[in-house]
Structure formats: C-alpha cells, structure tokens
Amino acid sequence: MTPIWRDVSASSLVAGFVAVLVGFTSSAAIVFSAAQALGANPAQTVSWMWALGLGMGLSSLGLSLWYRQPVLTAWSTPGAAVLAVSQGVTLPEATGAFMVCALLIMLAGYSGWFERLMSKIPMALASALLAGVLARFALDAVGAVAHAPVLVIAMTMAYLLGRRWWPRWSVPVVLMVGMGVAAAQGQLHLSSVDGSWGVPVWVSPTWSWAAMVSVALPLFVVTMASQNLPGVAAQRASGYNTPVSPVVGATGLASFLLAPFGGYALNLAAITAAICMGKEAHPDPARRYTASVFAGLLYMALGLAAGTIVSLMAAFPRALVLAVAGLALLGTMTAGLTAAVKDEQHREAAVLTFLVTLSGVTLAGVGSAFWGVVVGGLAQWLWTRRH
Template sequence: MLKKWLSDASLSTVVAGFVAVLVGFTSSAAIVFSAAQALGANEAQTASWMWALGLGMGGTSLVMSLWYRQPVLTAWSTPGAAVLAVTQGITLPEATGAFMVSALLIMVAGYSGLFERWMARIPLALASALLAGVLARFTLDAVGAVGQAPVLVLCMTGAYLLGRRFFPRWAVPGVLVVGMVVAALQGQLNAAQMVWAWATPVWVSPEWRLGAMVSVALPLFIVTMASQNLPGVAAQRSAGYNTPISPVIGVTGWVTLLLAPFGGYALNLAAITAAICMGREAHADPARRYTASAAAGLFYILLGLAGASIVSLLAAFPKAMVLAVAGLALVSTIASSLSTAMKDEGHRDAALLTFLVTLSGLSMAGVGAAFWGLLVGIVALWALPARKA
C-alpha cells in the first residue's frame, strides 16, 4: 500500500494534506486546550491529549486512506471539545469514563449500520441549534476578551475580516499569526513557559458516574455524530466518493476507546479539512486524491508526537489571545448552524429553545446545558404546533 501511495503521490497532494492539517489544527487547537483545562488536566495531561488525538487522527487517516484508496480524513470533534469546555462539576477521571461510553456508542452506531437511520430521528434543526448554542459561548468569551486586551483582540478581529474577504482558507491561521505578533510586540508572550519536548502519554483511570454519562457522554456522542460525522459523509458523497461509511465510523469509535484514557476524547470524519484533500486543487485525478489525506495523516502523527511543545506554546499565549482565536474560528460554523436551525419553519421554535437553553450554560443535577437544551427542544417539538410559513 505504501509503495502504491509513493507512486501516486505528488507535490500538490502533499501540500493539500499539509494545508488541511494546518487549517484544522490552528482553527480549533485552542478549543481542545480549553476543554482539557476545564476538566482539570495539568500540562502533562494536556500534552497527552495532543499526543492521543494526533496519533489517532493520523493513524486512522493514513491507514483508511491507503486501505480504501479514497480520501478518508478524520479529525477531533471540535463541537465535542466545546461541550467539554463548558462542562462544570466533572472530574477528568469521570470525563474519561464518559469518553469511553461515547466511543462505545459510536462503535455501535457505526458497525450496526444504524447510524444514518438513528441520527435521522433527531431533526437536523435541533442538532444544529445544539451545536450553535455550545459554540456561541466561545464567541461571547472572545467579545469579552476585548476588555482584557483591546488592541490585541481588535487587531485579530481585523485580520479575521480581511482574511475572510481576501483569503478565506487562511483566515484563521492569519488570525493566529497576527495575534502572536501583536502579543509579542506588547510583551504578552511568556516565552519562558515554552518547552520543546516530545509528548509522553499519561494514563487517566476512568471513573463511572451517572451524571457524567448524561452530561458528557450523551452530548459528546450526539454532537460528534450529528455535527461532525454527518457533514463528513456529505463531504465524501458530494465529492463523488462512496467509501463504506459504517466500518469507517466504527473504526473511529474503537480507536477513540483505546485512546480515551490518554485524552483521545472523540474522533470522527472530517468535513471542511477533508474537502481540501478531495478538491481539484489536490490533484486533477480523483483516483489519486487519497494520497492527500494519507499525507495529512503523516503530518497529524508528527504533530501528536510534538504535543508537549504545542501545549507549552499555547500556554505561553495570553488568555485573551486564546479566547479570540477560538471565538473567531467558530464564527462561520455558528452562522451555518443557526441558518440550518432556523431554516425549517416547522422546527424553528423548538430549535430556538434548544439554542437558548444550551447557550445559557444551565446545569441541574450535575447535568450540563447541552443535554437540557436538546431535551427542551424535543419536548417543544412534540408539544408546540408547527409554524406555518
């Protein structure tokens, strides 16, 4: 398989794989970092998260792309990380147990072939509203960061707007670069915290608590399947590829299960970054574009091995910069999710309630807002009469 990849690969596919990894990593690494911190992970444990996620994404992307000879790119669950980052009252061992339960649910949904039929029972409007409510909290935090570091955040916002106007693919990396430059000029980068070292896996023994299963495992499973895997399947189909979905989803589940104690909280099919590997820019011949996602897998593995350096780099950034990067990186996703949530007149009221409850950060009986938002939306969908256009 490797020999075939070497003969089919080209400079354009390797570059496409690198760009996919760069865009995917810089657009959401800050959110994963925030999720680890919210659960009480120390620096070594956070580095272990990067190690596990990098090796998980890299290994699954590389092996499945070479096996199927089609572009199969996986990613960490960005909305899943957002759910974790706003979760309260859950310890890291309890969260680890929840990661494993979510992974088992993903395996069942994948290998059983029930994925598409099961997820179809949750209206797309509610899933989109749930995602928008979770992610919007990050954008609100970014707005609040203006008060902490106005020059830094406003410069980053300007870079984002210019990037979206003139080079949309590079908008988020551009924001990160501008933020680093401005923070350095203001003396806000703590270079003393930077440690260049390879990541070391850190085992966290899982603990099992019902509250964590309900407030972490279930929302993590739902947003990963509905907001990540569904678009990932759509991206493959729209590009003309018919990769067998059930075994691919199943593989992401069991790899997550293996890596969960080390911080591999959720893996799924990629959509936006996968599109970079599936486009004509990667290669004119669709049959050779799998080499782009395989190259991306190799780059992800390297990033995972360097996880300790990445964590120390993120720790050196001022908090306002991390908040701004995370918030600006999610603006497009939030807008798209809200558009989808409000599109269907019949589901609009239920979707709005789901969004508002999720955005509120409500926590009752140790169960987080994502669950209550979805529950309120489902009840509202049943109880309220459908809107008429």
C-alpha cells in the first residue's frame, strides 16, 4: 500500500480546504439557530461546534484512510433546519431525541436496508440527483454577481484562464484571486478573528414521547432522505463504490456518542464531498482520498478551536464562498449531467429527477433530493411498463 504522503498533492489540500470552507460557511448559521431554538447557552453552542467538528473530522479521516476513497461526512443541514423551528422541546429532551435518531441511523446502515434501496436506483438517476444538488450552488454563484460584481467576475476570469492554461490548479488560483480581491476591497477581515478553544459541555438526556415524534423521527427522515441519499449518489456518480452500510452505520455511531455534547446528526456529505471527488482535487481518482483526509484534519482543528468558528467564518465575504463553491463544483456537475442523459432509456426520468432536485421544493419537511428520486423513479417505472 502506497504511503499517504506520496498521494498528497497541493491540489488535494486546496480541495479539502475549499470543502471545509463551503461546509462551514454555508450552513453554520442554521446550526447556531438550532442550538438557540432549543435553549442552548453560549457555552453549549460552542460545545455543539466542538462535537460536530470532531465528529466530522474523525469520521472523514478514519473512513477515508480505511477505504482509501474520498469519504466526507457533514452535519445534517436540513436536520438543523428542523431543529431551528422546534417548539416546546427542552435541550435535554432534544438530546434524548438525538440519541434515538442516531440509533435509527445505525439500524438503517448496519442492517443493510438502506444500501439495498440505493442499489435499486439507476446510475442515470443518481447522476441527475447529484447534478441537481450541485446546480443550485452554480446558480448561487451567478447570482452573487449582483452583490459583488468585481469579486465574482475576477474569480470567474481566473477560473477560465486557469482551465485554459493550468487546469489542475484552477480552483487554487480562483481562491487566491478571490482572497486578494476581497482583501483589496476591505472585505477580508482576518484581523477580527478571535481565537479560543472549544470546551465540551455535557447535557444529560431525558426521554419524551413528544420529542421522539417532533424531533427524532423528522431528524432521521430528513437526514437519510436529504443527506445520505445524495451522499451515496455523489459517490456512485464519481465512480466510487464505497460500502454504504458500514459507512452510514459509522455516522450513526459517531452521532450517538457525541449527542450529549451537541452532535445532533452526522451523515454522508454530497456537495462538499463532490469537491474532494472531482478531478480538480487530483488527476488520479485513486489519490483523491487525500483531499477528504485533509478536510477531516481541518474539521478536527475547527472543532478543537470551536470558539473561533464564528469570527473566522465571518472573515470571508459570502460572495467569495458562493463563487468558489460554484466554480469548484462546475466540472462535477457537468459530469453528472453527461452521465444522466447518456442512456436514452433513462434520459427522460433523469431530466425529471434533475429538475425536481434543482427546484429546492420541500414537502412534508423532506427536501427536494428525495422527491427528485421519487418522481424520477416513478417516471422510469411507468415508462418501463409502457414499453
């Protein structure tokens, strides 16, 4: 087995950094809102970030090294949105619900039923699902032009020139140009970063049927349907056949152990994982796991220094994050669209999957990724029966 340091490249390190940057800045505010909605005090909120950072870091690092494939985990963003609108649930009751949700994720993973479900989804539909999820970031990057035209246009030009002259380094160049322009415009406030360590705070769980129904079950459903489903699709669409059952089960186990400290739900990443799985991370697919390994190390560092997260993430302008995410994911999105429409037998269903996923519609608290697969799968089934 090749030593890991021989597989590392500058592009994989940058891909890992971009994945962490996008992962934290895109949804950290939702996690903070969820903690506050459940009555967490400032120390407990920092503990949440400590637990989530260490959980994502250790699971990403361990799974990527074990399988030598890019396996990146994330906190459940739609799950945080569910928690943010919870009412009448105390933090100890929510902690008990987190542990029940984690047990359900472990059951779904280790029992193998989730993997059997994923094996029935055609590759065209999985690719369309991934493309639909990533296209939202591309549209957000285009929309950022209205708020920061000079910054986004400069980053876009850097990307175009990079793809022409140094394709392997195009994303690092985009990031450096973006930081340079933001600093020149006075939008990069690194001097305001206030460093402090994260300290775990234990919350003893209590058990409530109301919390099980209003928190545990919705958290489990949205995490599996809106996070783990596109996470597996991202792996399959990128050509990786990482075992689904033990990986999903491991995220449930990590969630269970960290739940009393605020680790409410961990799952497979899709968007940030796609950054580590693309050819921009490394031209050799067998060496792209180093990007998720580095991302895991960064997640751990941010978890240990959880007190600095808010000020650090605030130092980067939102337009910069949107632009670098959209441009970094452009190649992976294109590959997903190509695979989705390549097979004429699945083309129409794949387009429906892409459109429903891209719409961002939420029904019954479940995101568009799940409904995209449902609509596309139903269309494919009807089309097959018709012929």
